[in-house]
Amino acid sequence: TRVFVSKDMASVALGADGLARAFADAGCEVVRTGSRGLFSIEPLVEVETDGARIAYGPVGPGDVAAVLDGSHPARIGAIEAHPFFASQQRFTFARCGVTDPLNLADYAANGGWKGLEAAFSLSPQEVVDAVKASGLRGRGGAGFPTGIKWQTVLDTDADEKFIVCNADEGDSGTFADRMLMEGDPYCLIEGMAIAGHAVGATHGYIYIRSEYPFAIEAMREAIARSAGKVAPFTLEVRVGAGAYVCGEETALLDSIEGRRGQVRAKPPLPAIEGLWGKPTVINNVLSLAAVPFILAEGAQAYADVGFGRSRGTMPIQIAGNVKNGGLYEVGFGVTLGELVDEIGGGTASGRPVRAVQVGGPLGAYFPPSMFHLPFDYEAFAQAGGLIGHAGITVFDDSVDMAHMARFAMEFCAVESCGKCTPCRIGSTRGVELIDRIVAKAPRESGALEAMPQIRNTKGAARTHDEEIDLLRDLCDTMKYGSLCALGGFTPYPVLSALDHFREDFGGASALPE
Ligand code: NAI
Ligand code: SF4
Incomplete structure (x- = not known):
């Protein structure tokens, strides 16, 4: 019997390796795939039955016999019919959880390389036009039109150009880049090779955070196995060292160049002067992985959604x-x-x-x-x-939003690259300010006495409302005065917490003055 068990990092954390071993011990042929993407049903096993796959999950090593005889109560049936999956439109993640990630034959049999072949039959400008027509925007977060970025690189004359994939997925609560690299690495490679053809670049880098050892291994192996397929385009993996700011594109380029990751002032844009001063396409994993679909199925099929x-x-x-x-x-x-x-x-x-x-x-x-x-x-x-x-x-409803606002400032203070004042100093002042606001809120807290008294312009102790005004003012300075999104966007969580959950910061009636 053939069974499918994910080897994605999240699935393994939930016990997928033990499950796979138990099925192998029972004499099954175990195919390790990427994750289907719903963690509440993992560890998940899919059993090949009459050419279809019947899913069971969550299940453990002790459930093998009941799964194999079809009597296990955690039977899901065809995974595609499960409500979580039935309503999805999987353009980028179509193969993830379905195929053996490193199996080239599996990739080709499931629509792989169709986009690259289509791109090779087109001129670079036609490829860029297709990406523009699809409406694809940068999936790293900024939403800048990918086709326009590529056009800038195509139009810039240089003896050498690069494709850089930003896989420094540092945002809390995000894991799509990791899942794609572990579950369908050739899709990213195909997207990067298409980008190389489109702008005239022959070498690419995938910058992966060190916290993603499975993805690093999968990408390195996939690069080695697919080298012939994407030639003359070549690729290598570079591993980050754990700084959040290295997800910012110019700090990332500095890091690849072997320097400490610090944000560069823009302009010049990386599209014009990027890696080692050469025109560089730098895109997020998901932007590049969306491209094979666009070339294979047509820009319109993507833009229609x-x-x-x-x-x-x-x-x-x-x-x-x-x-x-x-x-x-x-x-x-x-x-x-x-x-x-x-x-x-x-x-x-x-x-x-x-x-x-x-x-x-x-x-x-x-x-x-x-x-x-x-x-x-x-x-x-x-x-x-x-x-x-x-x-x-x-x-x-147990969350304390003043605490979350403080966390945002603290996160910024810890991760700041230190280049500009609003972020480097502002974030630390922000933590102190939120501490004072919270301490001033309930009269009986006692925490206020332990803090230095800050005077307002009239020489009186600052009131709770004045502290809040100051926090808003600080956020304004950080938003408009920071060089990059780390300092510039920290005000979003702080101000939204203040605007929508004001009660957590204490009311004016609770002033100690
Ligand atoms: P940005 O708006 O400065 O730039 C967006 C992209 O467009 C950059 O690659 C830039 O070089 C390029 N670009 C702009 N004008 C261009 C032109 N005329 N020609 C060619 N390229 C051009 O935004 P930035 O600072 O790169 O990214 C900020 C975003 O990063 C935020 O929205 C945030 O959501 C996201 N972010 C994502 C994280 C993650 O883990 N994925 C972590 C932290 C932030
Ligand atoms: Fe560095 Fe300034 Fe960006 Fe903060 S906002 S990470 S100090 S460049």
Whole structure:
């Protein structure tokens, strides 16, 4: 009997290796795949039965016999019919969880290389035009049109150009880059080779964070096995050393060049002067992995899906205190409420949802009253937030939002590269300010006495409201005065916490003065 068990890092953390061993010991042929992406049903096994796959999960090594005789109560049936999967549009993650990630024959048999072959039959300009027509925007978070970025690199004359893949997925609650690299590495390689053909680059780098050992191994092995397929394009993996700021594109380039990762001032844009001063396409994993579909199925097939100016699909990562955490790829336009309540199934704790942070540690917090928001770059920007890398983290009503605002400032202080003052100094002052605001809120806390008294311009001790005004002022300075998104976006979680959950910061009536 042939069975399929994921070898994705998350699946392994949930016990997939033991499950795979138990099926092998029972005489089964075990194929290790990527993850299907729904963690509440893992460890998951799919048993090949009459040419179809029947899924069971979650199951453990003790369940092998009951799974194999079909009597196990955790029988799911065909995974595609499960509600979490039936409503998805898997353009980028079509093969993830289905194929053996490193098996070249499996990749080719499931639509692999079709995009690259189509690209090779086109001129570089035609490839760039197709990416433009698809409407694809940068999936790392900024949403800049990928085709326009590629056009800039194509139009810049140089003896050498590079393709750099940003796989320094540092946002909390995100894991799509990792899942793709572990579950379908050739898809990323194909996307990068297409980019190379489109702009005239023959070498590429994949910069992966060191926290992703499985992805590093999978990509290195996949690069070695597919070298002949993508030649003359060549690729190598570079491993980061754990700095969040190295996910910022210019710091990432510095890091590849062997220097300490520090943000460069723009301009010049990397598209014009990037790696070693050469024109460089630098794209997120998900942007590059979307490209094979666009070339294989046509730009229109991608552009037909979506909402407003956000075209195509987004691999959304649902995490935090949520029942159905996992990867959900769907066209833009799905609402935040659908994602949290219906697809995510509400909180894992069973308590009411209080806040959802969208876009990683630099994203805004939204209360349930904003669950009507459609997943769309513009709609989120208008609502004072961002989609970012599409990680959504759910919190129940036990969350303390002043604490979360403080965490954002603290995170920025720890991860700041130190180049500019609003971020380097502002974040530390922000932590102190939130501590004072919280200490001033309840009269009986006693914490205030332990703090230095800060005077206002009239020489009196600053009031609670004045401290809050100062926090807003500081956020303003960080937002407009920081060189990169780390300092510039930290105000999003802080201000959204303040705007939507003001009660957690203490009311004016609780002033100690
Ligand atoms: P940005 O808006 O400065 O730039 C976006 C991209 O477009 C860059 O690659 C830039 O070089 C390029 N670009 C701009 N104008 C161009 C032109 N005329 N021609 C060619 N290329 C051009 O945004 P940035 O600072 O690169 O990214 C900020 C985003 O990063 C945030 O939205 C945030 O969500 C996201 N982020 C993602 C993380 C992750 O783990 N994926 C972590 C932290 C932040
Ligand atoms: Fe460095 Fe922060 Fe300035 Fe970005 S905002 S360049 S991380 S100091």
